Amino acid sequence: MTDRILLLIGSLGFLLYGMKLMSDGVQKSAGGHLKKALGFMTGNRIIGLFTGIFITMIIQSSGATTVMVVSFVNAGLITLTQSVGVIFGANIGTTVTAWIVSIFGFNFKISSFAIPLFGLGFFMTFVKKNGLKNLGIAVMGFGLLFLGLGGLSDCFTFNAENLDFLEKFQKPGVFTILLSFGIGIIITALMHSSSAFSAIVITMAYNKIITWEVAAAMTLGSNIGSTIDAILAALGSTSDSKRAAFIHVFFNVAGNVIALIFFKPFLKLVLFLTPSTNIAIQISMLHTVFKTISTIIFIPFVNQIVKLAQFVIKDDKSNSAKEYHLDFHEIGTGKESSAAHILRVEKEITNMTDVVSQMFDRMQIGFTERNEEFVKVQMPYLEEEENYCDQMHEQIINYIIHCEQLSITEDERAGLSNMIQIIDDLEAMSDECFAAGKLIQKSVDKGMEFKTEDTDRLIPYVELARQFLQFIHININKPLPPEKLEFATSLENEIDAQRKHLKKVARKRLEKGADVKAELLYIDLVRQIEKIGDHAFSISEVLSNTK
Known part of the structure; x- marks a missing residue:
């Protein structure tokens, strides 16, 4: 008996680790293609459904897909409504593992090719x-998966006389069905894998250790246990990501309630649809039929399910706009997706670019309306936004450091390094905008006078920097082609040329006896705008090196 327990533990280890290697390998090799597939999701629930099926079939983990979806909702990359179809699709896609086990696991000598x-x-x-x-990592995982299945098959091969104790447990009746259902929930939640538990159930049923009804009830229960990953992913996140996890739980719980109410007719339908008397095939068919019927029942009611989720889970209490929060949530199940986390960073960089652009617009007002109104209305906002950017700078970089601890590709690591440079430049641009605002405030407080023609010379210079910042805003997080880098270079050169001209004019005024303090402040303003252009060009160079 001890030997069988040790064999069971070892086989489960091979099975679970093999599935993890498969998922990690495929996710890494998919890279940007996975992000593009998820980015393809629109408000069309059918497209979302097939997206969820496709991705889960590839990475062999509905848990990983659902965790990504919850992460994307949390980041604001997709809406709650868009996530529903993908969650439904992920539930169908996960049934592929059961089919692999039932078709290949018992028709070949696994150890001969594992x-x-x-x-x-x-x-x-x-x-x-x-x-x-x-891809090699994924193939290794595939080999370990089948090695684990071979061990499970050997582990659950008993003589008939040793199964007397199981006959009491498997007596027909409601209690047996509910107990088997509960076992399916608990074990799957502990294993964090409905696919792995399905493999165990199929192996036990194939070796006649459990009956068809017990296997069916356990398989149904595993669908609820598999929701644990989405629940863990949503902890401490936004209300919408919690709602996405709720929808995942609701889909599986509601579907199982219906299946248990019509348990006998449901099993008859599965047997009717299965072109084989092989119980392994029958269990796989049950898994697929259950998920498909549940999807057909619920997908017309996506909007109503979203409203139910919004009713059950209330909106987050609004945080002060002066405070920025970006927490890295590790799920601890091995299903964290580097793609999801990196997309979250990209979203936050976009948000930071928005804040810097807003700061520049406020600062630009000061060049055209250099008066007490600017100081009173715009400067408090500039100071608040500059502090907010400081918080973003610190917390996004901290988030990136956590991302670098994940299992990521070299391209992803290089991309994260580029993101740190971009964030540094954006934070520096926020400093320059605030510094320029303070200089304008100083000129107002000191009652410094600039001639109309001097102010007029500044306006196109500042507008050129604004155009450069707008260029960055449009192209942020995108690889910059050579022709766009050439355009950025021309903007940088034009800003430098105008800066030299404006400083030369200011020096001539000084030589003619102009107000020294006013002219030096004027030159400082010119320098601040040039620095903003320098940081914009630095970001352009980083984007041009992005793959």
Whole structure:
């Protein structure tokens, strides 16, 4: 008995670790393609549905897909309504693992190709090309998965006379069904994988350790247990991400309630649709039919389900606009997606660019309306936004440092390094905008006079910097092609040329006896605008090196 327990533990380890390697390898090799697929989601629930099916079939984990969806909702990258179809699709896509197990797991001698498959994957990891290297990791995971299945099959092979104690447990009746259902929920929640538990159930049923009805009830229960990852992902996040997790739980709980109410007719339908008497195939069919019927029932009511989620989970209490919060939530299930976290960083960089652009617009008002009204109305906002950018700078970089602790590709690591440079430049631009505002305030407080023609010379110079900042705002987080970098270079050169001209004019006025303090302040203003242009060009260069 001890030998079988040790074999069970080892086989489960191979199975779970193999599935993790498969998921990690595919996610890494997919890279930007995965982000593009998720970015393809629109308000069309059918497109979202097929997106969820496709991605989950590839990465072999509905938990990973759902965690990504919750993360994207939390980041504001997709809406709650857009997430519903993907969540439904992920539930269908996860049934592929059960089909792999039922079709291949018992029709071939697994050990005859599991170890060679692992070896092939291992040698693929020596290839320098990242795509093949990551694919090799996935192949190794595939080999370990089948090695684990082989161990489970050996573990659950008993003699009939040793199964007497199971007959009492499996007596037909409501209690047996509910108990099996509960076991499915608990074990799946502990394992964080409905696919792995399905493999165990299929193996036990194939070896006649459990009956068809018990296997069906356990499989249904595993669907509720699998929602644990979405729940953990939503902890401490926004109300909408909590609602996305709620929808995932609601879909599985409501579907299972219906299936349990019509348990006998449902099993008859599954057997009717299954073209085989193989119980492994029947369980896989049950998994797929349950998910598909649940989706057909609920997908017409997406808007109503969203409203229910909004009713159950209230809006977050509004935080002060003066405070910025960006917390990195580790789920601890091994299903954190680097793609989801990196997209979150990109979203926050976009938000930071918005704040800097707003600061520049306020500062620009001071050049055209240099008066007490500017000091009274705009300067408090500039100071608040500058402090907000300081908070963003600190917390986004801290978030990136956490991202670098995840299992990421070299391209992703380089991308994160570029993001740090961009954030540094944006924070410096916020400092320059505030500093320029303070100089304007000083000129107002001191009653300094600038000639109309001097002010007029500044306006097109400042407008040129505003155009550069707008260019950055449009192209942030995008690879910058050579022709756009050339345009950025021309803007930088034009700003430098105008800066030299304006400083030369100011020096001539000084030589003619102009107010020294006023002219030096004028030159400082010119320098501040030039610095903003320098940081904009620095961001352009970083974007041009982005893959």
